[in-house]
Amino acid sequence: MQYRKLGKINFEVSALGFGAMRLPGMKNPLDPRVDEKEAIRMIRHAIDSGINYLDTAWPYHMGASERIVGKALQDGYREKVFLVTKLPMFLVNKKDDFNRYLDSQLERLQTDYLDCYLFHAMSAGALDKLEKFSFIEDMEREKTAGRIKNIGFSFHDTLPVFKKIVDYYDWDLAQIQYNYLDTAVQAGHEGLLYAAQKGIAITIMEPLKGGMLANPPGEARQVLDASSVKHTPVDWALQYLWNLPEVSVVLSGMSTMEQLEQNILSAENSGIDSLSVEENNTIDKIITIYQKRILVPCTACKYCMPCPAGVNIPANFAAVNTANTKPVTFMDRVMKARNKRVYRKMDKSRDKVDKKNPNGNASLCIECGKCIPLCPQGIDIPTELAKVHQVMGKRKKPEDVF
C-alpha cells in the first residue's frame, strides 16, 4: 500500500480509503439490506491489506453502515484505522442535536472517539445552520474532551460557497466530490488547490462518478484500447486522482471483494505526478466523449431516496444516460437493448409500486419536490424525470428533449 500525507494532520494515510456507502447487497437486487457478513469480511480484509482510512455517515444504508462498521472494528481493528463519520446537517434542527447524533454515532460505531468528525454535505444553507447553532463550539468542546480528534466537512455546493466555508474555520480536513469529469463541478480543481494550500487534508469522494467511469461507452473504450499504456477504466480514474499531490486519500465505495482487490492493486501502483503525457492526453479524449453523453449528472448516491411515489430515481437517470450512448461495439448494442428492457420492466402503476423497495419509472413522479433539496448535485429531479419519460417511455430522441 502507498501512504500519503493527510494535510496538516499527523498521520500517514493509505492512498485508498474505504467508503462504507456502497456495501455489498443481498443476492436479490430488490432487497435493500446490506450483506452484513460479507461487508465485515471486506472491511477487515481492507484493513489487513493496509487501508487505514474508513469513512461512513449517519444516513448510509439507512443507518446500517455505521452499525456494520462498528461490528467490523471489533477484535482489535478499531485502533488500526482513521475513523470518520459525519454530523447529518440536513437533519439537525436544534443545538442539542449535535450531542444527540454524536452520542448515537459513537454507540453505533462502538468506539469512544472519532479520528475526524465532519459536517456532512456542507452548502450555503448548511453553513447558515452551523452558524445559527454555533456547532463549531460543540466540535471544539468535544475535541478538548477527546471524543473528536480532528474537525472537517464534506461538501456539495458551488465553488464560491466552498471558498467561503474553507475561510470560515481552521479545518483539518475537507471531503470533496472530484474525478476527471468533475474538475469544474462543485469545489472543482480550483477549490481543491484553494483548500490544500491552507494545509487542509483533501479526501476525494465519487472518484468514479457513481460508477459511471467504471463502464465507459464503446467510443471511450476504443480510445483506451488504442493507448499504449494499459489500465482498467477504474484504474484510469483512480490514477488520475493519485497523480495530484493535493489529494490525500481517494475514497472508494466498494461493493465486492473483487473490486476491493483491484483497487488495492491500483493503490499499490499509484504515485504523485506519475501519469505520462500520453496518459493525460488519453484522459482528455475520454472526457470529451463522456461530456457529449451525460444528460443528467446523477452519481447514484441515493440521498433522494426513498421517493414517496415509489420512483427509483437513480435508476431512471442511469437508464437515460445509457440510452444516450452511441453504440460502437456489439456490447454497446446489447447494453442499449437491455437498458430499454430495464425501463419497460420498472413499475409504471401507482397502485402496484412497492414503496419500501421502490422501482417505479419516471412517469410515477407526482412532483412533490421532496427530493430536490436532498440532491447534492443540484438536479431538478422532477423536471429531469419528465424528460426521462419522454425519451425512455415515449421514445423521443434525447437531443429533442434535453
Ligand code: SF4
Ligand atoms: S418530486 Fe417526484 S421523484 Fe421527487 S420525491 Fe416527489 S414524487 Fe418522488
Ligand code: SF4
Ligand atoms: S438524483 Fe441526486 S440525490 Fe438522487 S441519486 Fe442522483 S445524485 Fe443522488
